[in-house]
Amino acid sequence: MIPVQLIRTRDLVSPVLAGTLTLVASIALTVVSAWLITRAWQMPPVMDLTVAVTAVRALGITRAVFRYIERLVSHDVALSSAARARSVAYERLAGSGASVGAMSRGSLLTRLGSDIDAVADVIVRAIVPVGVAAVTGVLSVSFAALLSWEVALVLAVGLVLAAVVPSGLSARAVRQAEALRARSVEAYTAAVDRVLADAVALRVGGGMEPALAQADSAARSYARAGESGASADAVGAASSLWIHGLTITGVLLVAGTAYLDGGHSPQWLAVLVLLSLAAFEAVSVLPNAAVAWTRGAGARARLEEVLRGSGALGVVPAAGAVVSDEPRLVARDLSYGRDTDLGVINLDLPFGARHEIIAPSGSGKTTLLMTLAGILPPRGGEVSVDGYSPASVSGTVVLFSAEDAHVFATTVRDNLALGAADASDEEMMEVLEAVGLADWVAELPGGLDTVLGSGAASLSGGQRRRLLLARVLLTDAPILLLDEPVEHLDAGGAAEMLEMLNRDALPGRRARRTVVVVRHPR
Incomplete structure (x- = not known):
């Protein structure tokens, strides 16, 4: 029932x-x-x-x-x-x-x-x-x-x-x-x-x-x-x-x-x-x-x-699945999805590590991230976060940012608040500055309170990717799994975003994080 x-x-x-x-x-x-x-x-x-x-x-x-x-x-x-x-x-x-x-x-x-x-x-x-x-x-x-x-x-x-x-x-x-x-x-x-x-x-x-x-x-x-x-x-x-x-x-x-x-x-x-x-x-x-x-x-x-097939009300972690504040992400002999081109995956990412996977479209990059996040079960091998299955830990620990994550037909502030409902204007402007949207927001008639009347259609492809990345940076998740974070950006903009993501100290709620990026070749 x-x-x-x-x-x-x-x-x-x-x-x-x-x-x-x-x-x-x-x-x-x-x-x-x-x-x-x-x-x-x-x-x-x-x-x-x-x-x-x-x-x-x-x-x-x-x-x-x-x-x-x-x-x-x-x-x-x-x-x-x-x-x-x-x-x-x-x-x-x-x-x-x-x-x-x-x-x-x-x-x-x-x-x-x-x-x-x-x-x-x-x-x-x-x-x-x-x-x-x-x-x-x-x-x-x-x-x-x-x-x-x-x-x-x-x-x-x-x-x-x-x-x-x-x-x-x-x-x-x-x-x-x-x-x-x-x-x-x-x-x-x-x-x-x-x-x-x-x-x-x-x-x-x-x-x-x-x-x-x-x-x-x-x-x-x-x-x-x-x-x-x-x-x-x-x-x-x-x-x-x-x-x-x-x-x-x-x-x-x-x-x-x-x-x-x-x-x-x-x-x-x-x-x-x-x-x-x-x-x-x-x-x-x-x-x-x-x-x-x-x-x-x-x-x-x-x-x-x-x-x-959904988690418990309120996304409560399973009993005993309490991870540290600096969790380690490990994948051993991981096979996933169907007919993927990336083969068996082995990863051992201590907290704060950076990992990038570059592969063509259709090779299974998104499926890999969903498996690492615990959304999809592995076909073989195992994935663990501090020794626990990622499916058993809170969704605030391992954050999967989908390529097609939704931009709602509401204000810029409300779209960013999905990352942190209690975020201040200063925090929002900090991450917007980091992703290159601060000047754009400042020029909007209502600033952060400007309504994106058509949702994602109100933005260019590059602006949408930057806004979604700003939302992710407002979260407190220690592990970020980013699907095509620089898609639709020009070469210079993509290089800037990747350089920012590779810094030891990231903008937003948490300076140190583990970041896994998947993208196609440019």
Whole structure:
């Protein structure tokens, strides 16, 4: 199970109550209107109808007001739950294990995006409607029983069948299509992410057209998967209409027979028939609720798959994995990844050492760093930090700076604060000066508080690399694993950055560190 209460029971009381009051007002409006119409047909004194006329107006307004309130509170609960889930998911992923590191970006985007949305959607589309239908159904049958227990029995059977049969058919239909839809969403997300994230490289390398064709194919598969699930709605809606029709027919037969036998007024008959019609409004949405529940269950299972492979909440080191303040990084007979060109790796880096690996793209440099950081498991040999597996020590000890680390669409200050949330302006400007961005930031209209409105797209390739390096230098990690830190820099800028990284005393939070740099030949 997900280690967080995504949906808290107490949060559901308000939306269920508001939804119930909405439908009760709607049913009461129908009942009073039925009485008013049939009574007015008898042409009584106008004063006899005054209360009913006023009640119709009041109930019409009440229904709209409570519907609005129900939408507000139910969506507030759903959005708050999704926010809590994402916060916990990202905290867990900060200490992610090998199974998560091996996932594609498309898989992670789907699970942390649409899958969390699908789980939260269960609140609005499944849990609240089911709760409202249960309460409203009981109230409707109870009121009908006050007028005729025979009609109440027919109505109760009809409501139960309308709640169970269409929902079961819809859930069964969507369950069969859900696996295909989930795979299609994942493939589509991965294809679009590749086109957007690697646009420059794809254009330069001539791979944009094949990538766009792959994205287009994934989009068509996604659309077909969505169409395959449309039958679920059709099956549920059709069976619901049949049961609704049969129930109303039964109510007409029972109530009509009693009316013809005498002893009941036209108002009695009209109220029972229209009450039965209105009562089905609550259960008519249950097939869609079953679809949402089934999709939410699949999304939750996929989300649990990610979180099971993640570290403990708060990225707490494993018991006993306490390293020194000057840890040693060792790799013995290390083999990693698949089909890498770097061969078996042997490293013995005492604290403060510098190590550089220069190899062409696709040779396994990034995979090596991820293995040294404990994100991916070695295929052979071992990696240790002061004798412990890097996967068992805190993420603040061994820091892997990815080539595609994210630049957020927020201020320069907030992007740097990911390295050290408590960093002062002086500390930030120190590292910006070291990476050659101090003058650029000083010229910005808001300085450190300038918003990078388009995230990484607001920066040149070189500025992005410098900003990411400044963020790394603000951390307190004693071991830095840097993936392509001088990519997109000109020869002079790259030489300056590499010279700075090779100094014994680095700028930032910690002067002495172990630094491992991987880059391609220039």
